[in-house]
Amino acid sequence: METLTIKETISGVLESTLEHNNFEMHDELTAKDVDGWDSLSHMMIITKIEEAFNIKFKLRDLNKLKNMGSLVSVIQSKI
Amino acid sequence: MVFNSIKFVVFVLPVLFLYWSFFRKNKVAQNVLLLASSVFFYAWADWRFLFLLIASIIINYYLALKIRKEVDDETKQRRFLYLGLVFNVGLLLYFKYFNFFYESFVELVNVFGITSSYTTLAILLPLGISFFTFQTLGYLIDVYNEEIDPSHNFLEFSLFVAYFPKILSGPIERASKMMPQIQERREFSYEIFVDGLRQILWGLFAKIVIAENCASIANPIFDNFEGQTGSTLILGAFFYAIQLYADFSGYSNMAIGVSKLFGIQLMRNFSTPFFSTNISDFWRKWHISLTTWMMDYVFTPLSFSLRRYQKNGLIISIIATFVLVGFWHGANWTFVFYGLLHGIYFIPLVYSGKMNSSEIVAKGKLFPSIIEFIKMLLLFVLIMLTDVFFRANSIKEAINYIVSIFSYDIFSIPQGMFSSNYMITIFLLFIFFFIEWNNREKKHDFEIKNYNIFLRWSSYIFLFLLILFFGKSSETFIYFQF
Structure with missing residues (x-):
């Protein structure tokens, strides 16, 4: 899948979970930059991403997520 | 030797003077002085448990190196991690919770009509054990998750665990934040x-x-x-x-x-x-070194494994985490209940989706x-x-x-x-x-x-x-x- 499509899908997940779209999608984007994306909402976002791409993360994958770029590459490695 | 005592002032002033004069030349000298002072400080508080602290340092140091060495063999790696978890949690369970579980067990047995008397063991609580075992636990898990590299310097690692300003009562430090500071010479900053x-x-x-x-x-x-x-x-x-x-x-x-x-x-x-205007906000600001520890090492893995259950999984994870936060404070049902109540307070926030607001x-x-x-x-x-x-x-x-x-x-x-x-x-x-x-x-x-x-x-x-x-x-x- 193309990086752009992946990012669009992630954007959609973020928008529906956090109920806003005040963020700009780029590789260096981190959870800290996005309002309301904290450790509690993180799990919901992760679950929705798993559903959207029909993949399963491991806990170790999660620990390696540093920013949007790494999220996209982890997803790419799974689909 | 508490910070607000004359004894502490008498202890810390010469250390400070030496630290910024004769020992400031390189990081090794600085670390040697700090470690020696920390050992003295801990021994002064309770010398009997100094050996326990040293044993904990040695065992955790080697386990972390072992975990990293077996990087290609996940089974072996996991075995060393579990060994570390058993050791650290075991220390806590034995020294802090043994009598509690023993008494609770005997009382439970009594409920079923089997009367038995019990004598509890006179176990003394080693000072700071809840704080330094959490720190070493976090260290091992971070190494296992490849978030940090294990320390190859025994002096630096010992100081990371035993550093006297935080050994007795925290903050519970993270290797990722503290180790880099120990690994370089400290420059005096007015x-x-x-x-x-x-x-x-x-x-x-x-x-x-x-x-x-x-x-x-x-x-x-x-x-x-x-x-x-x-x-x-x-x-x-x-x-x-x-x-x-x-x-x-x-x-x-x-x-x-x-x-x-x-x-x-x-x-x-x-x-x-x-x-703070809500309970989640409060816990973000209260005993931060403990709550972030619990977040990273208890809540996150737990809510990850329960993620299929969505909000209910989240609530179960939050409540379990807070029960543990309460129980961490001591072997008494009052602390368990304290944690349970705080976990329950989160439920309305989870359902209203407002738990994220922190301003x-x-x-x-x-x-x-x-x-x-x-x-x-x-x-x-x-x-x-x-x-x-x-x-x-x-x-x-x-x-x-x-x-x-x-x-x-x-x-x-x-x-x-x-x-x-x-x-x-x-x-x-x-x-x-x-x-x-x-x-x-x-x-x-x-x-x-x-x-x-x-x-x-x-x-x-x-x-x-x-x-x-x-x-x-x-x-x-x-x-x-x-």
């Missing part, structure tokens, strides 16, 4: 040094003025709560809630301040938690809005009532206390309300929270480096005089027992 002194002054004020004066009111009320009027009991709970906060945040500020004198920045442990209250403004103020007040009342479980000797006692509040005379004038002790304490609290409110956006409660020189020095002198006139000496901290 600004950090003075900031450390400020933080120590603030911590002293919080501990020996605020906490001790609140304790002098709360203790007699809690010790004889039966027969007191509801309004008096409310005051008891009120002053205890503030005592608990001032005691531990004061301690933390002193620890962080002392560490700054040596050029090492520890993590912030409290950030004006009473200025500094009334940012950039002088006063909060009326709604913000009411929210803060209601949250404080909730925390204050829950703290009764933290203070009481048993759940039954805590429930009796809370029921008595609402039973009679809740609107009467509390006993001794107009005594000078009450009036002075309320005046001191006003000053305490006024300064906290003004600095709620700063890096710590007394970060006043931007004030002009006149205001700065009058603040120092003012606090110093308050400590001199209203300070009560104390050789113990609530959190030393944990």
Whole structure:
């Protein structure tokens, strides 16, 4: 899948979970930059991403997520 | 040897002098001095457990290296991690919880009609064990998750575990933040040094003025709560809630301040938690080094494994995490219940989706809005009532206390309300929270480096005089027992 499509899908997940779209999608984007994306909402976002791409993360994958770029590459490695 | 004692001053001054004179040439010299001082400090507090601390350091050091060595063999890696978990958790369980489980088990057996008597073992609690085992646990898990590299330097790792400003009562440090500071030579910075002194002054004020004066009111009320009027009991709970906060945040500020004198920045442990508008906000600001630890190593794995159950999975994870937070404090059902209640308070937030909002209250403004103020007040009342479980000797006692509040005379004038002790304490609290409110956006409660020189020095002198006139000496901290 193309990086752009992946990012669009992630954007959609973020928008529906956090109920806003005040963020700009780029590789260096981190959870800290996005309002309301904290450790509690993180799990919901992760679950929705798993559903959207029909993949399963491991806990170790999660620990390696540093920013949007790494999220996209982890997803790419799974689909 | 507590920070607010003459003994500590006599200990720390020569160490500081040596550190910034003869030992400042390289990091090895600095670390050797700090480690030697830490060993002395711990031995002074309780030499019997020094060997336990050393054993813990050696075992964790080697386990981390083993975990990394087997990087290509996940089964072996996991085996070493589990070994580490068993060792560290085992230490805690044995020293802190053995008698609790034993007694609970015997009582359970008695319920089923089998009577057996029991004698508990006389196990002493090694000082700081809850703090340093959590630190080494976090270290092993981080190495396993490849978030950090294991330390290959035994001196540096020993200092990371045993560093005296934080060994007895935290903050619970992370290797990712602390190790890089130990791995380089510390340069003297006048600004950090003075900031450390400020933080120590603030911590002293919080501990020996605020906490001790609140304790002098709360203790007699809690010790004889039966027969007191509801309004008096409310005051008891009120002053205890503030005592608990001032005691531990004061301690933390002193620890962080002392560490700054040596050029090492520890993590912030409290950030004006009473200025919060919901429970999740409160826990983000209360005992931060413990809650972030629990978040990373308990809540995240748990909620990850329960993620299919969505909000219900989240709630179960939150409640389990908070029960553990409570239980961490000690082997008593009161702490378990305290944690359970706090976990339950999160449920409305999870369902309303509002648990994420974390903002500094009334940012950039002088006063909060009326709604913000009411929210803060209601949250404080909730925390204050829950703290009764933290203070009481048993759940039954805590429930009796809370029921008595609402039973009679809740609107009467509390006993001794107009005594000078009450009036002075309320005046001191006003000053305490006024300064906290003004600095709620700063890096710590007394970060006043931007004030002009006149205001700065009058603040120092003012606090110093308050400590001199209203300070009560104390050789113990609530959190030393944990």
